[in-house]
Amino acid sequence: MSILVKNLTKLYAQNGKTAQKAVDTISFAIQPGEIVGFLGPNGAGKSTTMKIATAYLPPTAGTVEVNGFDVQTDSIAVRRSLGYLPEHNPLYLDMYVKEFLQFAGSLHGLRGSTLNRRTSEMIELVGLPLEQRKKIGQLSKGYRQRVGLAQALIHNPPVLILDEPTTGLDPNQLTEIRQVIRTIGREKTVLFSTHIMQEVEALCDRVIIINRGRIVADGLLNQLRETSDGSVVVVAEFEQDLGDETVLLNGIPGVRHVEVLDENRYRLTADKGTDLRAAVFRLAADKNLTLVGLKQQESSLEGIFKELTMNNEQ
Ligand code: ADP
Ligand code: MG
Numbered sequence: 001m002s003i004l005v006k007n008l009t010k011l012y013a014q015n016g017k018t019a020q021k022a023v024d025t026i027s028f029a030i031q032p033g034e035i036v037g038f039l040g041p042n043g044a045g046k047s048t049t050m051k052i053a054t055a056y057l058p059p060t061a062g063t064v065e066v067n068g069f070d071v072q073t074d075s076i077a078v079r080r081s082l083g084y085l086p087e088h089n090p091l092y093l094d095m096y097v098k099e100f101l102q103f104a105g106s107l108h109g110l111r112g113s114t115l116n117r118r119t120s121e122m123i124e125l126v127g128l129p130l131e132q133r134k135k136i137g138q139l140s141k142g143y144r145q146r147v148g149l150a151q152a153l154i155h156n157p158p159v160l161i162l163d164e165p166t167t168g169l170d171p172n173q174l175t176e177i178r179q180v181i182r183t184i185g186r187e188k189t190v191l192f193s194t195h196i197m198q199e200v201e202a203l204c205d206r207v208i209i210i211n212r213g214r215i216v217a218d219g220l221l222n223q224l225r226e227t228s229d230g231s232v233v234v235v236a237e238f239e240q241d242l243g244d245e246t247v248l249l250n251g252i253p254g255v256r257h258v259e260v261l262d263e264n265r266y267r268l269t270a271d272k273g274t275d276l277r278a279a280v281f282r283l284a285a286d287k288n289l290t291l292v293g294l295k296q297q298e299s300s301l302e303g304i305f306k307e308l309t310m311n312n313e314q
Helices: 047-054 073-082 097-107 112-125 141-153 171-185 198-204 223-228 242-250 278-284 302-312
Strands: 005-013 016-031 035-039 062-067 082-083 159-162 189-194 205-210 216-221 230-239 254-260 265-270 292-297
Touching: 005 047, 016 047, 016 062, 016 216, 035 171, 035 198, 047 062, 047 189, 073 082, 082 141, 097 112, 097 141, 112 171, 112 242, 141 159, 141 171, 171 189, 171 198, 189 302, 198 265, 198 302, 205 223, 205 302, 216 302, 223 230, 223 302, 242 254, 242 265, 242 278, 265 292, 278 292, 292 302
Parallel strands: 035 189, 035 205, 082 159, 159 189
Antiparallel strands: 005 016, 005 062, 205 216, 230 265, 230 292, 254 265
Protein backbone atom coordinates (compact mmCIF):
# COMPACT_ATOMS: atom_id res chain seq x y z
CA MET A 1 0.00 0.00 0.00
CA SER A 2 1.35 3.45 -0.86
CA ILE A 3 -0.57 5.41 1.75
CA LEU A 4 -2.47 3.76 4.59
CA VAL A 5 -4.39 5.98 7.01
CA LYS A 6 -6.06 4.25 9.95
CA ASN A 7 -8.38 5.94 12.43
CA LEU A 8 -6.41 9.16 12.19
CA THR A 9 -7.41 11.95 14.57
CA LYS A 10 -5.79 15.36 15.09
CA LEU A 11 -6.59 17.88 17.77
CA TYR A 12 -4.74 21.19 17.80
CA ALA A 13 -4.09 22.62 21.23
CA GLN A 14 -5.00 26.30 21.54
CA ASN A 15 -4.11 28.42 24.56
CA GLY A 16 -3.61 25.27 26.56
CA LYS A 17 -7.10 24.05 25.69
CA THR A 18 -7.80 21.47 23.01
CA ALA A 19 -9.69 22.90 20.07
CA GLN A 20 -12.11 21.11 17.79
CA LYS A 21 -10.99 17.97 15.98
CA ALA A 22 -9.30 19.08 12.75
CA VAL A 23 -9.29 15.43 11.64
CA ASP A 24 -11.70 12.97 13.21
CA THR A 25 -11.06 9.21 12.98
CA ILE A 26 -10.46 8.97 9.25
CA SER A 27 -9.26 5.90 7.36
CA PHE A 28 -8.35 5.31 3.71
CA ALA A 29 -5.87 3.33 1.63
CA ILE A 30 -4.18 4.34 -1.62
CA GLN A 31 -2.68 1.72 -3.93
CA PRO A 32 0.55 2.19 -5.88
CA GLY A 33 -0.04 4.05 -9.14
CA GLU A 34 -3.31 5.72 -8.14
CA ILE A 35 -3.91 9.45 -8.60
CA VAL A 36 -6.38 10.41 -5.89
CA GLY A 37 -8.07 13.77 -5.43
CA PHE A 38 -8.49 14.84 -1.81
CA LEU A 39 -11.41 17.19 -1.92
CA GLY A 40 -13.03 19.38 0.68
CA PRO A 41 -13.98 22.95 1.55
CA ASN A 42 -11.55 25.23 3.39
CA GLY A 43 -10.90 24.06 6.92
CA ALA A 44 -12.04 20.50 6.20
CA GLY A 45 -8.76 18.95 7.35
CA LYS A 46 -6.93 18.31 4.06
CA SER A 47 -3.67 20.05 4.95
CA THR A 48 -3.65 18.59 8.45
CA THR A 49 -3.97 15.06 7.05
CA MET A 50 -1.20 15.74 4.56
CA LYS A 51 1.12 17.24 7.18
CA ILE A 52 0.71 14.10 9.27
CA ALA A 53 1.25 11.82 6.26
CA THR A 54 4.47 13.67 5.44
CA ALA A 55 5.71 13.38 9.06
CA TYR A 56 5.56 17.15 9.62
CA LEU A 57 2.99 16.84 12.42
CA PRO A 58 2.36 13.96 14.82
CA PRO A 59 -1.12 12.42 14.95
CA THR A 60 -3.17 12.72 18.13
CA ALA A 61 -4.45 9.18 17.55
CA GLY A 62 -4.37 6.61 14.79
CA THR A 63 -1.61 5.73 12.35
CA VAL A 64 -0.37 6.62 8.87
CA GLU A 65 1.97 4.48 6.79
CA VAL A 66 3.67 5.62 3.61
CA ASN A 67 5.24 2.97 1.42
CA GLY A 68 4.96 0.58 4.37
CA PHE A 69 6.73 2.89 6.87
CA ASP A 70 5.03 4.35 9.93
CA VAL A 71 5.17 8.16 10.12
CA GLN A 72 5.95 8.11 13.82
CA THR A 73 8.39 5.23 14.18
CA ASP A 74 10.06 5.46 10.75
CA SER A 75 9.78 9.12 9.78
CA ILE A 76 13.10 9.25 7.90
CA ALA A 77 12.08 6.33 5.68
CA VAL A 78 8.71 8.05 5.15
CA ARG A 79 10.41 11.27 4.03
CA ARG A 80 12.63 9.31 1.64
CA SER A 81 9.56 7.63 0.15
CA LEU A 82 7.64 10.77 -0.62
CA GLY A 83 7.77 14.13 -2.28
CA TYR A 84 5.74 16.92 -0.73
CA LEU A 85 4.49 20.16 -2.20
CA PRO A 86 3.17 22.07 0.82
CA GLU A 87 0.26 24.50 0.71
CA HIS A 88 1.41 27.95 -0.52
CA ASN A 89 4.60 26.36 -1.93
CA PRO A 90 7.27 27.90 0.28
CA LEU A 91 10.40 28.66 -1.80
CA TYR A 92 13.60 30.67 -1.34
CA LEU A 93 12.89 33.57 -3.67
CA ASP A 94 16.51 34.77 -3.74
CA MET A 95 17.84 31.45 -5.01
CA TYR A 96 18.25 30.61 -8.68
CA VAL A 97 16.02 27.80 -9.97
CA LYS A 98 18.85 25.38 -10.69
CA GLU A 99 20.68 26.30 -7.49
CA PHE A 100 17.53 25.70 -5.43
CA LEU A 101 16.88 22.30 -7.01
CA GLN A 102 20.47 21.27 -6.35
CA PHE A 103 20.05 22.42 -2.77
CA ALA A 104 16.80 20.42 -2.43
CA GLY A 105 18.53 17.36 -3.92
CA SER A 106 21.49 17.70 -1.58
CA LEU A 107 19.10 17.70 1.41
CA HIS A 108 18.06 14.25 0.20
CA GLY A 109 21.68 13.13 0.09
CA LEU A 110 22.22 13.40 -3.67
CA ARG A 111 25.80 14.34 -4.59
CA GLY A 112 28.07 14.96 -7.56
CA SER A 113 27.05 13.65 -10.95
CA THR A 114 23.83 12.06 -9.61
CA LEU A 115 22.75 15.42 -8.21
CA ASN A 116 23.52 17.18 -11.50
CA ARG A 117 21.75 14.53 -13.54
CA ARG A 118 18.61 14.53 -11.37
CA THR A 119 18.51 18.34 -11.40
CA SER A 120 18.66 18.42 -15.21
CA GLU A 121 16.04 15.68 -15.50
CA MET A 122 13.64 17.54 -13.22
CA ILE A 123 14.15 20.83 -15.09
CA GLU A 124 13.26 18.95 -18.28
CA LEU A 125 10.30 17.05 -16.77
CA VAL A 126 8.48 20.07 -15.34
CA GLY A 127 9.38 22.36 -18.25
CA LEU A 128 11.86 24.80 -16.75
CA PRO A 129 14.80 24.82 -19.22
CA LEU A 130 14.40 28.51 -20.07
CA GLU A 131 13.96 29.56 -16.45
CA GLN A 132 16.69 27.52 -14.79
CA ARG A 133 19.09 30.47 -14.54
CA LYS A 134 16.46 32.91 -13.22
CA LYS A 135 15.85 33.77 -9.61
CA ILE A 136 12.73 32.09 -8.21
CA GLY A 137 11.44 35.53 -7.17
CA GLN A 138 11.34 36.54 -10.86
CA LEU A 139 9.07 33.66 -11.86
CA SER A 140 5.29 33.73 -12.33
CA LYS A 141 3.13 31.68 -9.97
CA GLY A 142 2.76 28.91 -12.55
CA TYR A 143 6.53 28.56 -12.92
CA ARG A 144 7.01 28.65 -9.16
CA GLN A 145 4.62 25.69 -8.93
CA ARG A 146 6.81 23.87 -11.43
CA VAL A 147 9.82 24.51 -9.20
CA GLY A 148 7.79 23.21 -6.23
CA LEU A 149 6.94 20.03 -8.15
CA ALA A 150 10.55 19.58 -9.24
CA GLN A 151 11.85 19.83 -5.66
CA ALA A 152 9.22 17.29 -4.55
CA LEU A 153 10.44 14.86 -7.22
CA ILE A 154 14.19 15.36 -7.11
CA HIS A 155 14.92 12.23 -5.03
CA ASN A 156 12.63 10.12 -7.24
CA PRO A 157 10.14 9.13 -4.53
CA PRO A 158 7.37 6.64 -5.34
CA VAL A 159 4.70 8.72 -3.57
CA LEU A 160 3.76 12.38 -4.08
CA ILE A 161 1.63 14.48 -1.76
CA LEU A 162 0.58 17.80 -3.28
CA ASP A 163 -1.38 20.31 -1.19
CA GLU A 164 -3.52 22.47 -3.49
CA PRO A 165 -0.98 22.49 -6.32
CA THR A 166 -3.15 24.60 -8.63
CA THR A 167 -4.66 27.18 -6.28
CA GLY A 168 -4.10 30.73 -7.49
CA LEU A 169 -3.09 29.84 -11.04
CA ASP A 170 -4.62 31.46 -14.12
CA PRO A 171 -6.48 29.16 -16.56
CA ASN A 172 -3.45 28.62 -18.83
CA GLN A 173 -1.12 27.88 -15.94
CA LEU A 174 -3.77 25.58 -14.50
CA THR A 175 -3.87 23.50 -17.67
CA GLU A 176 -0.07 23.35 -17.80
CA ILE A 177 0.36 22.27 -14.18
CA ARG A 178 -2.39 19.66 -14.54
CA GLN A 179 -0.52 18.31 -17.54
CA VAL A 180 2.69 18.06 -15.51
CA ILE A 181 0.82 16.25 -12.70
CA ARG A 182 -0.71 13.88 -15.24
CA THR A 183 2.74 13.07 -16.64
CA ILE A 184 4.13 12.48 -13.16
CA GLY A 185 1.09 10.36 -12.28
CA ARG A 186 2.00 7.78 -14.90
CA GLU A 187 4.84 6.57 -12.72
CA LYS A 188 3.96 7.62 -9.19
CA THR A 189 1.25 7.42 -6.58
CA VAL A 190 -0.23 10.90 -6.22
CA LEU A 191 -2.48 12.31 -3.51
CA PHE A 192 -3.41 15.92 -4.22
CA SER A 193 -5.81 18.21 -2.44
CA THR A 194 -8.13 20.72 -4.00
CA HIS A 195 -11.45 22.39 -3.34
CA ILE A 196 -12.39 22.31 -7.02
CA MET A 197 -14.44 19.38 -8.28
CA GLN A 198 -13.49 19.91 -11.94
CA GLU A 199 -9.88 19.47 -10.98
CA VAL A 200 -10.58 15.99 -9.69
CA GLU A 201 -12.48 15.20 -12.86
CA ALA A 202 -9.60 16.45 -14.99
CA LEU A 203 -6.92 14.46 -13.21
CA CYS A 204 -8.13 11.29 -11.60
CA ASP A 205 -10.64 8.51 -11.29
CA ARG A 206 -10.89 8.40 -7.56
CA VAL A 207 -11.84 11.02 -5.02
CA ILE A 208 -11.87 11.17 -1.24
CA ILE A 209 -14.14 13.92 0.09
CA ILE A 210 -13.52 15.28 3.57
CA ASN A 211 -15.78 17.66 5.47
CA ARG A 212 -15.26 18.99 9.00
CA GLY A 213 -12.59 16.39 9.67
CA ARG A 214 -14.62 13.40 8.53
CA ILE A 215 -14.62 11.46 5.29
CA VAL A 216 -18.00 11.79 3.58
CA ALA A 217 -17.19 9.96 0.34
CA ASP A 218 -14.44 7.73 -1.01
CA GLY A 219 -14.72 6.07 -4.39
CA LEU A 220 -14.46 6.22 -8.11
CA LEU A 221 -15.99 9.30 -9.71
CA ASN A 222 -18.51 7.31 -11.73
CA GLN A 223 -19.62 5.43 -8.60
CA LEU A 224 -20.10 8.74 -6.86
CA ARG A 225 -22.27 9.96 -9.72
CA GLU A 226 -24.41 6.87 -9.46
CA THR A 227 -24.89 6.89 -5.72
CA SER A 228 -26.10 10.49 -5.70
CA ASP A 229 -29.43 9.74 -7.36
CA GLY A 230 -28.60 7.63 -10.37
CA SER A 231 -31.34 8.85 -12.68
CA VAL A 232 -30.43 9.07 -16.32
CA VAL A 233 -31.54 12.27 -18.02
CA VAL A 234 -31.54 12.77 -21.78
CA VAL A 235 -32.65 15.73 -23.90
CA ALA A 236 -33.93 14.64 -27.31
CA GLU A 237 -34.60 17.08 -30.11
CA PHE A 238 -36.65 16.11 -33.16
CA GLU A 239 -37.09 17.94 -36.44
CA GLN A 240 -40.85 17.93 -36.00
CA ASP A 241 -43.25 18.45 -33.11
CA LEU A 242 -44.21 14.99 -31.84
CA GLY A 243 -47.72 16.10 -30.89
CA ASP A 244 -49.76 13.07 -29.91
CA GLU A 245 -46.79 10.82 -30.52
CA THR A 246 -45.11 12.20 -27.40
CA VAL A 247 -46.69 9.26 -25.58
CA LEU A 248 -44.26 7.03 -27.46
CA LEU A 249 -41.47 8.53 -25.38
CA ASN A 250 -43.38 7.69 -22.20
CA GLY A 251 -43.57 4.13 -23.44
CA ILE A 252 -39.80 3.56 -23.50
CA PRO A 253 -38.98 0.99 -20.80
CA GLY A 254 -37.48 2.63 -17.71
CA VAL A 255 -38.73 6.15 -18.54
CA ARG A 256 -40.36 7.77 -15.52
CA HIS A 257 -41.03 11.23 -16.78
CA VAL A 258 -41.17 13.20 -20.04
CA GLU A 259 -41.03 16.98 -19.99
CA VAL A 260 -41.77 19.07 -23.09
CA LEU A 261 -39.08 21.79 -23.20
CA ASP A 262 -40.39 23.50 -26.35
CA GLU A 263 -42.29 22.24 -29.40
CA ASN A 264 -39.73 19.68 -30.49
CA ARG A 265 -37.39 19.23 -27.51
CA TYR A 266 -38.12 16.75 -24.74
CA ARG A 267 -36.35 15.94 -21.49
CA LEU A 268 -36.65 12.27 -20.48
CA THR A 269 -35.83 10.98 -17.03
CA ALA A 270 -35.29 7.27 -16.57
CA ASP A 271 -34.24 4.81 -13.92
CA LYS A 272 -30.61 4.20 -13.14
CA GLY A 273 -28.87 2.00 -15.70
CA THR A 274 -31.31 2.67 -18.56
CA ASP A 275 -29.65 3.00 -21.94
CA LEU A 276 -31.91 5.86 -22.86
CA ARG A 277 -30.01 7.20 -25.85
CA ALA A 278 -30.10 3.88 -27.69
CA ALA A 279 -33.83 3.51 -26.93
CA VAL A 280 -34.69 6.99 -28.23
CA PHE A 281 -32.62 6.41 -31.33
CA ARG A 282 -34.38 3.11 -32.07
CA LEU A 283 -37.78 4.68 -31.50
CA ALA A 284 -37.02 7.48 -33.95
CA ALA A 285 -35.86 4.98 -36.58
CA ASP A 286 -38.96 2.78 -36.11
CA LYS A 287 -41.42 5.65 -36.32
CA ASN A 288 -39.65 7.59 -39.06
CA LEU A 289 -38.99 10.57 -36.84
CA THR A 290 -35.95 12.73 -37.56
CA LEU A 291 -33.79 12.99 -34.48
CA VAL A 292 -31.62 16.11 -34.67
CA GLY A 293 -30.14 16.11 -31.16
CA LEU A 294 -29.63 13.67 -28.32
CA LYS A 295 -27.71 14.62 -25.24
CA GLN A 296 -27.22 12.80 -21.96
CA GLN A 297 -26.99 15.02 -18.89
CA GLU A 298 -24.59 13.81 -16.23
CA SER A 299 -25.59 14.40 -12.66
CA SER A 300 -23.26 17.21 -11.71
CA LEU A 301 -20.36 16.31 -9.43
CA GLU A 302 -20.34 19.91 -8.28
CA GLY A 303 -23.88 19.31 -6.98
CA ILE A 304 -22.85 16.10 -5.25
CA PHE A 305 -19.93 17.89 -3.58
CA LYS A 306 -22.24 20.67 -2.33
CA GLU A 307 -24.69 18.10 -1.02
CA LEU A 308 -21.99 16.22 0.89
CA THR A 309 -20.32 19.28 2.39
CA MET A 310 -23.31 21.56 2.88
CA ASN A 311 -23.21 21.61 6.67
CA ASN A 312 -19.71 23.10 6.60
CA GLU A 313 -20.74 26.63 7.61
CA GLN A 314 -22.47 25.57 10.81
P1 ADP B 1 -7.91 22.45 4.85
O1 ADP B 1 -6.50 22.21 4.40
O2 ADP B 1 -8.87 21.41 4.41
O3 ADP B 1 -8.39 23.83 4.50
P2 ADP B 1 -6.77 22.39 7.53
O4 ADP B 1 -6.26 21.02 7.74
O5 ADP B 1 -5.78 23.45 7.22
O6 ADP B 1 -7.94 22.37 6.45
O7 ADP B 1 -7.57 22.84 8.84
C1 ADP B 1 -8.51 22.01 9.50
C2 ADP B 1 -8.97 22.70 10.79
O8 ADP B 1 -7.89 22.77 11.69
C3 ADP B 1 -9.45 24.11 10.57
O9 ADP B 1 -10.52 24.34 11.44
C4 ADP B 1 -8.25 24.95 10.96
O10 ADP B 1 -8.64 26.21 11.43
C5 ADP B 1 -7.63 24.12 12.06
N1 ADP B 1 -6.18 24.31 12.13
C6 ADP B 1 -5.29 24.10 11.13
N2 ADP B 1 -4.02 24.33 11.55
C7 ADP B 1 -4.12 24.69 12.85
C8 ADP B 1 -3.15 25.04 13.86
N3 ADP B 1 -1.84 25.05 13.61
N4 ADP B 1 -3.63 25.36 15.10
C9 ADP B 1 -4.95 25.32 15.36
N5 ADP B 1 -5.92 24.99 14.47
C10 ADP B 1 -5.50 24.67 13.23
MG1 MG C 1 -5.31 23.39 3.29
